[in-house]
Amino acid sequence: QKEVEQDPGPLSVPEGAIVSLNCTYSNSAFQYFMWYRQYSRKGPELLMYTYSSGNKEDGRFTAQVDKSSKYISLFIRDSQPSDSATYLCAMLSLSGTYKYIFGTGTRLKVLA
Amino acid sequence: NAGVTQTPKFRILKIGQSMTLQCAQDMNHNYMYWYRQDPGMGLKLIYYSVGAGITDKGEVPNGYNVSRSTTEDFPLRLELAAPSQTSVYFCASTASRDTGELFFGEGSRLTVL
Numbered sequence: 001q002k003e004v005e006q007d008p009g010p011l012s013v014p015e016g017a018i019v020s021l022n023c024t025y026s027n028s029a030f031q032y033f034m035w036y037r038q039y040s041r042k043g044p045e046l047l048m049y050t051y052s053s054g055n056k057e058d059g060r061f062t063a064q065v066d067k068s069s070k071y072i073s074l075f076i077r078d079s080q081p082s083d084s085a086t087y088l089c090a091m092l093s094l095s096g097t098y099k100y101i102f103g104t105g106t107r108l109k110v111l112a
Numbered sequence: 113n114a115g116v117t118q119t120p121k122f123r124i125l126k127i128g129q130s131m132t133l134q135c136a137q138d139m140n141h142n143y144m145y146w147y148r149q150d151p152g153m154g155l156k157l158i159y160y161s162v163g164a165g166i167t168d169k170g171e172v173p174n175g176y177n178v179s180r181s182t183t184e185d186f187p188l189r190l191e192l193a194a195p196s197q198t199s200v201y202f203c204a205s206t207a208s209r210d211t212g213e214l215f216f217g218e219g220s221r222l223t224v225l
Contacts, residue, residue: 008152036214043116043202043216044155088154090214098143098162099170100214104154 003027006089006103015112019076023089023103026070030101032092033065035074037085038105044088048074079110114138118203118217125193125224133188133220135203143206144186145214146170146178148199155202161186193224 006023013019021035031052036044048063050056050072056063062075076083089103119134137144142163147155147170157170161180175197177189186205190197200221204214 006154041219043204043218044214045216046213049213090155099157099160100145101157101171102147102155104152 001026003101004089004091004103007106008104010107010109012109012111013079015079015081015110017079017110019074019079019083019108019110021074021076021087021089021106021108023072024070025072025091027091027093027101028067028070029093029095030091031094033063033072034090034092034100035061035063036088036090036102038088039085047087076108079108081110081112084109116203116205116215116217118201118220120220121218122221123223125190125222127193127195127224129193130189130191131193133190133201133203133222135186135188135217136184137186137203137205137215138184139205139207139215140183141205141207141215142183143208144180145204146176146186146188147202147204148172149202149219150199158188158201190222195224198222198224 004025033050035048037047038044053065053067060077064073086105088105116137145160146158156172159178161167200219203217
């Protein structure tokens, strides 16, 4: 079983839609949860960062972490064509090894 | 601001050749990472370093070697290149896991024929 599972998509939505992206994980030691956005032929960039369980909101983006279910989500409200990218979830444990483990990424296309 | 700089951006290798992918960061970050990204496979950790002189294996280290003689540089060496090493390679760095932010380079696209 992979440590982190993510639906690869692709996911196509109309402009203005609410997008939900999800990851599941198996390692209960993960405490740091991140979402990175990667545009085509570019390196990933940090979008959201959450420590432990709970919600975090930043503009049109909301990250949720449910540690009891080992499930994290990223919601994008009022999606825009500029949101078209690959979204990667990433996780880090408190064990001190500093290994960031990434999901496979979900390709999102927002249609104008 | 340079951030994380990777060279070369593109390279074609023949089977059995060797090469080094260069990575340099100017942010004084202690933690540096090498990932490879294959289509639909996300980022796989090859090697990482928590400081000069300290390196450790990631998920897919076979066929690669690293060294970290300075804080700034973290080169990745491919020995005896194989077609399975065709991929996009990303170097990343971070100052601390408290921010969760890995800073990535633009990537090095390698093809082994």
